Amino acid sequence: MNVQTQIKRTAAEDALIEAFSQRETSLPGNAGVREKRSEAVRLLEQGLPNRKVEAWHYTDLRRLLATVPAFDPTATASPKEPLVAGSTVLSVLNGVAAKAEAPEGTVLATFADKLADGSLAALLGPADKDDTVSAINSAFAADGFALDIPAGATLKAPIELQNVHAGGQAHTRFAARVGEGASATVVERQTGDGDALVSSVTHLDVGDGADVLWLIVQEQSEGVSHLGQINVRIGKDAKLTLFVMNAGAKLTRQEVRVVADGEGSEFRLRGVNLLSGQSHCDVTMILDHNAPATVSTEVIRNVVTDRAEGAFQGQIRVARDAQKTDAKMACNTLLLSDEGGFSAKPELEIFADDVACGHGATVTEIEADHLFYLMARGIDEKTARGLLVKAFVAEVIEELENEPVIEALEARLNAWFATHG
Structure with a gap:
């Protein structure tokens, strides 16, 4: 007789499942959205990932996320001054989109409205069995912004998408489409105080010939656990520069998932991780080169002090049809403490035979x-x-x-x- 041992849930796992059962009926969404939320919760019911899950080998979420704070309906957050002067600010405060006018030349909607009519239901749900970040966010996200930049538009001023919280839990979604030949600078700002569980998932579609600079700046207090994810599709001859800065939170998992779908597209990732105290920061990237003559470069710089720990996992996958791909990846770490540490795991999966791909990692004092x-x-x-x-x-x-x-x-x-x- 086979006996299956039931693994006892952690306090955090119980808290997440209980929170969903309490909030399920109040979350926006049509039948399609509700099914996506249920799918996400079914994944959470299997437990948070630990080191035995390869994608989470350097971030034992089951251990690191020991407790989950309750939602705090009394928490109040206020918009921040923009990172770049003159930016148009679109704020999500404790998970609720603040009233805002669409930046000139764009179309803006709240994510709550898009959930209510089901038009963005397809964006919800985990991508695979290891996609815990999207699962947590899909279960609880109730608002955010959906931004559309029309073809040919050139935005003179940056747009700043703010996710601001004041403790408890805050779960936000952003969706942006940059039309053919358009150009824009967008700052995604993650900031807040108190003890909190924060998740933020972004979907970005870069149209053919578009040129986008997208920045993710995470500066949260020491009591915050931050789970972030950006999902990107890049069109033909389009260019995306993604800059990620992590300079806060006790626990950070920032995932970057990019598909270079269009021939001649270019992707640049530049990252800065500033780690102190007993913080833990994990930046994980999966980049798919699916079209010929695509180019990518990734450079990550890390500064580690005190007893902080960090990791960069970078996986580049080159499809059989993606001939002439040029992909290079580097992770450089400056260790300023004997008690801190940083792990780098670069990976290449190449199925084309006419490519130039390479990776490297250094650790120094x-x-x-x-x-x-x-x-x-x-x-x-x-x-x-x-x-x-x-x-x-x-x-x-x-x-x-x-x-x-x-x-x-x-x-x-x-x-x-x-x-x-």
Whole structure:
């Protein structure tokens, strides 16, 4: 006789399932949306992933997410000043979209309205059995924004999508379509205080010939567990530069899922992870090159202090038809503490025979010769160390070639070093 052992649920797993049963009837959505939510909960009922799940090997969510705070209907959050001056701000406050006018030349709707009529139901639900981030978000997300940038439009000012919370739980969805030949800069801002479980899932469709700079800036307090995901499709001859900065939260899992669908498309990922205290940060990327002559470069820079831990998992998959693919990936880590650590897991799956693909990873400390050079010129040791660390990170920021964005990010970098340097 076969006896199956029932694994006891953790407090966090019980809390998630119980929260859904309490909120299910109040969540927006038609029958199609409700089915997607049920699908997501069925995955959660199987338990949160641990190290035995390959995709979560470096982030034992079952252990790290030990407890889940309850939803707090009394929590109040306010919009933040934009990261880049002059940006149009669209805020989601504690999971509810604030009233906003559509930026000039765009079409805007709330995600709640799109859930109510079922038009975006297909975006919900986990992509596979390991897609816990989307499962949690699909179960609970009630609002956000859906943004449409028409073909040929050129947005002069950045758009900032803010996900702001003040404790409890906050689950948000963003959907954006950039039309053929359009160009735009979008900042996705994750910020908030208190003890919280936050999930944010974004869907971005970059049309043929479009040019997009998309930034994800996560600066949340030490009591936050943040689960983020961005899903991207890139069209023919389109260009997407994605910049990710993690500089907060006790637990961060940021997933990047990209499909280069159009011939001649280009994808650039630049990432900065600033880790301190006992924080844990995991950036996981899956990039599919599905068309010929596509180009991608990924450069991740990490600064690790105290007892912080981090990981970068980067998987590039080149389809049989994606000849002439050029893909390069690098992960560079600066360890400033003997107690901290960072793991890098680059992967290549190549089914085409005419490609140029490569990857690399480095881990180092501050170069003693460089430090001596600065101190020999009258700079004290603390200041010299700070200059070297900031130079290590600023190099990837300067690649963005957008002065207002560069200045804004360097200001955030300086603010972090003022506290943790």
